[in-house]
Each structure stands twice: as C-alpha cells, then as structure tokens.
Amino acid sequence: MDITIQTCFLPHDDPDAALAFYRDTLGFEVRNDVGHGGMRWITVGPPEQPGTSIVLYPPAADPGITEEEQRVIAEMMAKGCYAGVNLATADLDAAFERLQAGDADVVQEPTDQPYGVRDCAFRDPAGNLIRIVELR
Numbered sequence: 298m299d300i301t302i303q304t305c306f307l308p309h310d311d312p313d314a315a316l317a318f319y320r321d322t323l324g325f326e327v328r329n330d331v332g333h334g335g336m337r338w339i340t341v342g343p344p345e346q347p348g349t350s351i352v353l354y355p356p357a358a359d360p361g362i363t364e365e366e367q368r369v370i371a372e373m374m375a376k377g378c379y380a381g382v383n384l385a386t387a388d389l390d391a392a393f394e395r396l397q398a399g400d401a402d403v404v405q406e407p408t409d410q411p412y413g414v415r416d417c418a419f420r421d422p423a424g425n426l427i428r429i430v431e432l433r
Contacts, residue, residue, distance in 0.1 A: 302349055304340075307380050307425045308356040308370065312337040314422035315353045322399035323384075325351075351382060374424045377404075381426030389431035393417045396429075407431075 309315035319325045319341040328350055329340035336358050342350040356362070356370045373379035386392045389407050396419055397403060404418035404426065416430040 304350045304352055305382055306352045306354055307382060307421070307423070308374060309339070309353045309421075309423045310355070310371070310374060311422055312339060312353070312355070315339060316341075318399075318401070318421050319351070319353065322396060322401055324395075377420050377424040377426055379424065381428065383428045383430060385430050385432050387432050389415055389417060389429060392429055401427075 316327065316330070316339055319339075320327055323341075324343075325341040326344045327339065327341055329338070331338045336355040338355070338358070339353040340350045341353065356374075357367055362370070370379060393407050396417075402420040404420055405416075407415060407417045409415050414430045415433075416428050418429070419427045421427055
C-alpha cells in the first residue's frame with residue numbers, strides 16, 4: 298500500500314488567533330482561508346511538505362452535533378484535552394525558543410522522555426496540544 302497523511306483537523310474558536318499562531322509562530326504557510334456563514338476554515342502546512350496540511354475548523358460547523366455536544370467540545374478545548382497534533386523538527390531547542398518567544402503557551406520544556414524521544418509541548422490558542430519531537 299502507498300498511503301500517506303494528507304490532512305488532519307484541529308478545532309479553533311478564534312480564526313485570527315489560530316492563523317497568527319500557525320502562520321507567524323510556527324512558520325506554516327496558509328494554503329486556504331475560506332469563510333462561510335460567519336465561520337472560517339483555514340488550511341496551513343509546512344512549506345517543505347506541500348502534500349500535508351492541518352485544517353483549522355470551527356467545531357460548530359458540524360451540522361450533526363447538538364448544542365450540548367458543542368458545549369462539551371468547547372469545555373474540552375478550554376481544558377486543552379480535545380485535540381492535538383505531533384510535529385517534528387531537527388532542532389528542538391531552536392523550535393522551542395521560537396515558540397516561547399512568540400508567547401505560545403508552554404506545557405513542557407524540551408525533555409528526554411523514557412520512551413526514547415526528546416520533545417516539548419505547547420497549546421495553540423484554542424487549547425489544542427502541540428507536541429514537537431526532535432528527529433534523531
């Protein structure tokens with residue numbers, strides 16, 4: 298099989314804050330920014346990986362969820378336990394410094410994990426957990 302990861306989805310509750318974090322702090326390029334009905338879907342990704350993207354979407358856009366489910370999602374996002382993504386870099390310390398300088402919400406400084414990786418963690422403006430692992 299020849300299967301790759303094309304897109305993953307992370308919710309946002311403030312499209313401008315999400316855009317600033319992923320574009321300005323992480324350095325991702327904006328591939329799409331679509332508005333409809335007062336909501337925005339923003340697609341971003343690393344410039345050197347044009348085939349892999351993150352879609353930042355408003356969770357209220359799903360017509361299949363109830364108001365109660367929307368409330369639960371908003372609560373989970375606020376706690377930082379709804380969604381996340383793992384990224385990778387060759388220079389974890391430089392990435393950490395850039396994110397910290399960009400006022401990202403630090404969850405964990407660069408750490409050698411007992412399971413064999415060195416990583417750090419941040420939260421994006423919506424509370425999504427962003428882990429960055431160092432490539433070895």
